[in-house]
Amino acid sequence: MAKLSKRESSISYMKENEKLFQCPICKTNMQVQENGNITCEQKHSFDIAKQGYVNFMTKAIHSMYSKELFQSRYEIIQSGLYNPVHEKIANLIDFGVQSILDTGCGEGTHLAKICEKLHPQVVSLGIDISKEGIFTAAKHYERHIWCVGDLANSPFQAQSIDYILNFLSPANYTDFKRILKPNGKVIKVVPQASYLQQLREQAFAKSEKEQYSNEQTVSLFKDQFSKVYIERIIYDQPLEHHLLPKLLEMTPLGWHIENNEDVAINEITIDLDILVGEF
Ligand SMILES: C[S@@+](CC[C@H](N)C(=O)[O-])C[C@H]1O[C@@H](n2cnc3c(N)ncnc32)[C@H](O)[C@@H]1O
Numbered sequence: 006m007a008k009l010s011k012r013e014s015s016i017s018y019m020k021e022n023e024k025l026f027q028c029p030i031c032k033t034n035m036q037v038q039e040n041g042n043i044t045c046e047q048k049h050s051f052d053i054a055k056q057g058y059v060n061f062m063t064k065a066i067h068s069m070y071s072k073e074l075f076q077s078r079y080e081i082i083q084s085g086l087y088n089p090v091h092e093k094i095a096n097l098i099d100f101g102v103q104s105i106l107d108t109g110c111g112e113g114t115h116l117a118k119i120c121e122k123l124h125p126q127v128v129s130l131g132i133d134i135s136k137e138g139i140f141t142a143a144k145h146y147e148r149h150i151w152c153v154g155d156l157a158n159s160p161f162q163a164q165s166i167d168y169i170l171n172f173l174s175p176a177n178y179t180d181f182k183r184i185l186k187p188n189g190k191v192i193k194v195v196p197q198a199s200y201l202q203q204l205r206e207q208a209f210a211k212s213e214k215e216q217y218s219n220e221q222t223v224s225l226f227k228d229q230f231s232k233v234y235i236e237r238i239i240y241d242q243p244l245e246h247h248l249l250p251k252l253l254e255m256t257p258l259g260w261h262i263e264n265n266e267d268v269a270i271n272e273i274t275i276d277l278d279i280l281v282g283e284f
């Protein structure tokens with residue numbers, strides 16, 4: 006049998022899971038057509054691109070994140086820098102999970118690596134407002150549903166998702182509450198004081214921005230949920246020399262450094278809070 010194209014396999018996978026979609030414009034149910042259009046009852050229509058993702062945005066937005074930034078993130082995350090974080094998150098997810106949505110998924114590697122540790126039937130979806138991010142995700146990872154869209158108005162049905170991941174990204178708790186199943190959970194990852202501290206020192210030596218506090222974000226999170234659990238994960242990882250330019254490019258922190266040649270970073274600190282909340 007001839008191998009399906011990327012678009013054809015996405016059409017078939019999205020068709021299998023079409024009950025998860027809801028029109029972001031009129032909120033009616035959606036159907037995945039054989040020609041690769043996802044259409045709602047009011048005939049709003051979104052096309053599955055040849056790379057296998059779908060764009061649910063109704064107007065173009067300007068993102069400060071470029072294709073190069075996402076490619077750098079892809080290489081850094083693939084290098085294993087966040088492996089202990091992925092391990093910890095996968096351990097927080099119940100065995101019976103059916104669906105997991107990464108909101109602000111960027112280039113998709115966190116979600117892909119976490120899903121490798123879960124059972125293969127989990128339906129995994131990623132949404133990001135940046136087309137460049139989703140384009141990169143779809144290029145590298147098949148059998149995930151990649152959507153360009155706004156996490157504050159996501160194209161998913163009410164009570165359809167078991168776990169919402171939100172990794173170093175903005176959150177919208179009203180929409181998260183709408184789409185989560187009754188016992189669903191949000192797993193939000195936020196930087197702690199020493200996160201990427203070597204980069205922070207180089208970018209903002211001796212200024213206030215060298216210090217980072219997540220107090221406000223954590224406090225807002227706690228206000229949203231009836232049950233909250235927080236786990237901190239902190240470790241140093243050696244940084245291979247060839248990854249340094251990627252590290253400088255993958256976060257806006259690196260953009261503050263004027264001369265990359267002056268930078269010497271041999272190891273990097275990962276310091277994150279993993280917040281788990283149930284409404
Ligand atoms: C700091 S990046 C983190 C990306 C990824 N989670 C990671 O850790 O590599 C923040 C991401 O949130 C996305 N984002 C910002 N606002 C968004 C929105 N309203 N809806 C969906 N994604 C959004 C950005 O495009 C960007 O990819």
Ligand SMILES: [Zn+2]
Binds near residue numbers: 049
């Ligand atoms: Zn519609």
